[in-house]
Amino acid sequence: MIRKTIVIENKLGMHARPATMIVKIASKFRSEFRIIKGDMEINGKSIMGVMTLAAEYGSELELIADGVDEEYLIREITELFASKFGEE
Amino acid sequence: MKKISVKDFFNTKKKEFSLSLITHPQTMEKDITNEFLHRPGLAFSGYFERFAYKRIQILGETEISFLQSLKDEDLYNSIKEVFVYDIPCMIITKGLSIPSQVEYLANEMNIPILSSRLTTDKLYHALRRYLGDVFAPSKTIHGTFVDVYGVGIILTGKSGIGKSECALDLVERGRRLITDDVVKIIAKDDYLIGTSTNNYGHFMEVRGVGLIDVQRMYGIQAVRKQKRIDVQIELMPWKDNMDYERIGLTDNFVDILGVKIPIIYLPVTPGKNVAVVIEVVARNHILKIYGYDAAKEYTNKLQKDLQDKAKLRKTVIEDNE
Known part of the structure; x- marks a missing residue:
């Protein structure tokens, strides 16, 4: 199991488009993927779950991947966050 | 010509x-x-x-x-x-x-x-x-054509994917069949009409059973002769790496005889009740026509929420709270 903390760096926060991108990438992997924000924990492969987090600019998320390809999953998701989803 | x-x-x-x-x-x-x-x-x-x-x-x-x-x-x-x-x-x-x-x-x-x-x-x-x-320009395509709450839905997909069974399910639930297997499409000015290629009636092949007469079996209210085509639903086997629509913010369109209609790619898995999903597509289509788009509604709320929270965070940080 891998845990990693990241911060939302794009100004618009995790709205529909970034949420879709996260779910699409996470769904490629076999590992379980959860995201925690405050007292909320959701399945990172569920679009409604990811959007329910309503993670705004500057907020902190904990990513948890668990499974055979957990490293790759975390790496790709981290890259996605770092790219600010192609936004500002 | x-x-x-x-x-x-x-x-x-x-x-x-x-x-x-x-x-x-x-x-x-x-x-x-x-x-x-x-x-x-x-x-x-x-x-x-x-x-x-x-x-x-x-x-x-x-x-x-x-x-x-x-x-x-x-x-x-x-x-x-x-x-x-x-x-x-x-x-x-x-x-x-x-x-x-x-x-x-x-x-x-x-x-x-x-x-x-x-x-x-x-x-x-x-x-x-x-x-x-x-x-009028016309063509025939392989598919099943049903009327669901007044929305003309043309079901397409490979042979054996379950178009006919799905239509039967819909008829069972009170919807109407226009034609099974071969749909004749006629382009009017800016819309499409779908109908049967023959006048034999509303027959259908059910795998393992053979031909059935839907009108005889379910009554006159279960069938209709022709209908405007509003949406195409392509039934396809579930694939793990396929990009299925998750939110519904982007609409896909298909061009038939120069007329654009929305198309939905619907993954089918064993045990899934496709008829219910098709009814949902029809209801959602009607809602959109009447100006209510659930995907937009939800994402707008989310976006406003994110902006409000970001603003609050900024104020709090600037003030060293």
């Missing part, structure tokens, strides 16, 4: 357009190849620029009274000049009588002349509507 012979046209539409034949029956061997109509008044007066001779020529009171006003010799020359063109058919309106020379020359030069008892205006519009249908 589509065409209809004058003979077929006359025989099928005799009653509707109150038609009678003035020239010899042999003249009716010609084909109508154009859906538009023309009034040949200017051609009779000697002006042949842009003379649309390939269209059905409509002669109303104006043309007839002009012809009657001509001296015999002028009339003869004028008509002959017009009849040199390969005109498919002429129709005299209001049952007006024509100068005998016109009939004589038409027989000589093999131009069919029909007479209609309708007024020019009535015939013109009825004929345009009829020819519009005859010449």
Whole structure:
């Protein structure tokens, strides 16, 4: 199991488009993927779950991947966050 | 190119357009190849620029009274000049009588002349509507066509994916079948009409059972003859790496005969109730038409929430809270 903390760096926060991108990438992997924000924990492969987090600019998320390809999953998701989803 | 012979046209539409034949029956061997109509008044007066001779020529009171006003010799020359063109058919309106020379020359030069008892205006519009249908672009596609809450949904996908069973499920739930397996699609101005290719009724093949008669089995309310096509749903086997629509913010469209309709790619897995999902598609389509888009509604709320929270965070940080 891998845990990693990241911060939302794009100004618009995790709205529909970034949420879709996260779910699409996470769904490629076999590992379980959860995201925690405050007292909320959701399945990172569920679009409604990811959007329910309503993670705004500057907020902190904990990513948890668990499974055979957990490293790759975390790496790709981290890259996605770092790219600010192609936004500002 | 589509065409209809004058003979077929006359025989099928005799009653509707109150038609009678003035020239010899042999003249009716010609084909109508154009859906538009023309009034040949200017051609009779000697002006042949842009003379649309390939269209059905409509002669109303104006043309007839002009012809009657001509001296015999002028009339003869004028008509002959017009009849040199390969005109498919002429129709005299209001049952007006024509100068005998016109009939004589038409027989000589093999131009069919029909007479209609309708007024020019009535015939013109009825004929345009009829020819519009005859010449409308059409094609057939492999699919099943159902009416769900008034939304015409065409189900497509590979053989054996379960289109017919899905339609049966929908019929069971009170929806209506238009046609199974082969759908004839006709393009009207900016919409599509789907119907059956034959008049046999509403038969359907159910794998393992054979042919069934849906109308006999479920009653007249379970079927309909034709319907506007509103949405296409492509049923496909579930694939792990396929990009299925998750939120519904982007609409996909498909072009059929130059008309764009929304298409939904629906993954099918064993045990999934596809009929229910199709009803949901229909309901959502109606909601969108009435101006309510659930995907937009939800994402707008999320976006506002994110902005509000970001603003609050900024204020708190700036103030060293």
